[in-house]
Amino acid sequence: MNRVFFPAAGAAIVKSLLLAALFAAGSASAADAAHGAAVKADPAKGGSLYDTGDNARGLPACASCHGAGGNSTIVANPKLAGQAEAYIHKQLVDFTTPNRQQPVMTTYAKMLSDEEKTNIAAWLATQQPKQGAAKNKDSLELGRKIYRGGIADRGVAACASCHGATGAGIPAQYPRLAGQHQDYTIGQLTAFKTGARNNSPQMGALAKRMSDEEMKAVADYIAGLK
Numbered sequence: 219m220n221r222v223f224f225p226a227a228g229a230a231i232v233k234s235l236l237l238a239a240l241f242a243a244g245s246a247s248a249a250d251a252a253h254g255a256a257v258k259a260d261p262a263k264g265g266s267l268y269d270t271g272d273n274a275r276g277l278p279a280c281a282s283c284h285g286a287g288g289n290s291t292i293v294a295n296p297k298l299a300g301q302a303e304a305y306i307h308k309q310l311v312d313f314t315t316p317n318r319q320q321p322v323m324t325t326y327a328k329m330l331s332d333e334e335k336t337n338i339a340a341w342l343a344t345q346q347p348k349q350g351a352a353k354n355k356d357s358l359e360l361g362r363k364i365y366r367g368g369i370a371d372r373g374v375a376a377c378a379s380c381h382g383a384t385g386a387g388i389p390a391q392y393p394r395l396a397g398q399h400q401d402y403t404i405g406q407l408t409a410f411k412t413g414a415r416n417n418s419p420q421m422g423a424l425a426k427r428m429s430d431e432e433m434k435a436v437a438d439y440i441a442g443l444k
Contacts, residue, residue: 259303261344264337277329280338283322287345293401299345304390306339309417317417350397352442357431361439364432372427377436380420385443396443403437 268288271279284290288299298306312318313327330338352358366383368376377395381387385396395403409415410425411433425433 258336259340260337261341264334264339264341267334268338268341272329275329277326288342289345289348290399293399294405295399296402297347297350297398298342300347301342301394302387302389303339303343305387305393306342307335308390310335310339312417315417318415347394347397349444350399350441352438353400354435354438357435357438358442360432361435361437364428364436365439369427369432374424374427377440385440395440398437398440400434400437400441403440404433407433407437 267277268280268284271277271282283292283295284298285292285295288297288301290297309318310327310330311332313320313323318324327335352361364374365377368374368379380392381395382392385394385398387394406415407421407425407428408430410418410421411428413422416422428436
């Protein structure tokens with residue numbers, strides 16, 4: 219085997235590069251640790267901001283639209299109680315990007331610091347969600363079939379494969395759906411279908427393969443999940 223020998227100057231350069239790499243790695247780790255400490259969730263602060271807002275910034279209470287404890291009574295606004303912390307935080311961030319623009323939420327999400335987003339998300343995750351109910355008995359079976367089995371001939375996966383059999387979701391990746399307002403779910407599926415909402419390629423592709431009737435049926439079934 220041939221051996222490669224470095225001249226003294228070359229060896230010094232290699233040593234310097236190695237030390238620099240180690241220093242950079244150490245600095246990155248320290249920065250990551252500092253960031254983790256900076257964004258550590260404080261649910262109590264999140265709950266306070268959720269309930270009262272911040273008049274000085276013109277930031278209204280989240281509760282005015284999403285209800286006490288995240289249990290919205292306005293069918294166009296989502297129930298947030300019990301939603302996964304990481305998922306809520308991601309959506310608040312996404313509202314500040316072109317991928318999920320909504321006049322009200324985009325305005326207010328931009329007012330929140332990342333720490334405040336983290337705190338609100340952590341608090342909502344601790345809240346107890348109230349149950350919903352399906353309303354349309356005529357479409358309930360269709361909704362059940364789509365949620366549990368998908369639509370095979372159009373490549374629509376079963377909703378349960380990502381959101382769980384009971385709609386509990388998978389934290390950070392797929393939201394909790396159980397008991398969600400029908401109107402809100404229909405609105406989001408429509409937004410995915412039209413491209414108005416672009417922060418989930420999977421949902422955009424699936425929604426485009428569903429009819430309005432199918433979206434309404436699965437939304438109604440979801441509302442009754444417990």
